[in-house]
Amino acid sequence: MSQExxxxxxxxxxxxxxxxxxxxxxxxxxNPCASALxxxxxxxxxxxGDVARIEGVKPASITPVLKELTAKGLIVRIxxxxxxxxxxxxxxxxxxxxxxDGHARAVRPLTIAIAALDARAQDGLRTALKLLQEIERSxxxxxxx
Numbered sequence: 001m002s003q004e005x006x007x008x009x010x011x012x013x014x015x016x017x018x019x020x021x022x023x024x025x026x027x028x029x030x031n032p033c034a035s036a037l038x039x040x041x042x043x044x045x046x047x048x049g050d051v052a053r054i055e056g057v058k059p060a061s062i063t064p065v066l067k068e069l070t071a072k073g074l075i076v077r078i079x080x081x082x083x084x085x086x087x088x089x090x091x092x093x094x095x096x097x098x099x100x101d102g103h104a105r106a107v108r109p110l111t112i113a114i115a116a117l118d119a120r121a122q123d124g125l126r127t128a129l130k131l132l133q134e135i136e137r138s139x140x141x142x143x144x145x
Contacts, residue, residue, distance in 0.1 A: 009132075016110075023109045024102065029072075034102065036065045040075050041091045041099040048077075048089060074098055 021031065029037065032055070039054050040046055052062040066089065069075045074095035080086040091099070114122060 020106050020109060024105045026102070026105050029098075029102075030065075030068075032065050033068055036062065037069055037074055037091070037095060037099055038103075040069075040089050041096055045088050045090050048087065051089065069095070 036051055036055060039051050043050075048062060048066055049059050051066070052059045055062060066075070066077070070077060073092055075089050075091055077087045077089055080088060114125065117125070
């Protein structure tokens with residue numbers, strides 16, 4: 001039963017994310033860039049290697065993504081004051097605006113769909129959200145499958 005439930009949840013969440021992305025016609029960044037930007041905006045200040053780890057990719061794979069975000073003026077790289085070999089990434093005001101605008105566009109169809117539900121169904125979703133957040137926190141990146 002748990003395997004069946006987990007499979008159904010994973011499939012539904014994947015389809016929902018794909019549909020929300022497809023509905024966001026204003027997006028101008030690739031999915032890897034948009035995802036990395038979200039990590040940086042939420043963190044506020046993060047090392048490039050941590051972005052790679054959070055995104056589940058090798059550091060060499062995140063480098064071109066970070067270069068593109070920097071070139072578009074969405075993030076800045078700041079040298080670490082204590083270790084000049086290391087750096088920090090922070091979002092620019094433009095990067096924060098892009099993230100916030102994109103997030104609002106992305107959740108708009110979901111907001112409309114939820115608003116169409118009755119109060120009981122919305123309460124059920126609130127309960128499910130809390131459970132999903134607990135599950136998300138309990139799963140460690142790189143945990144054995």
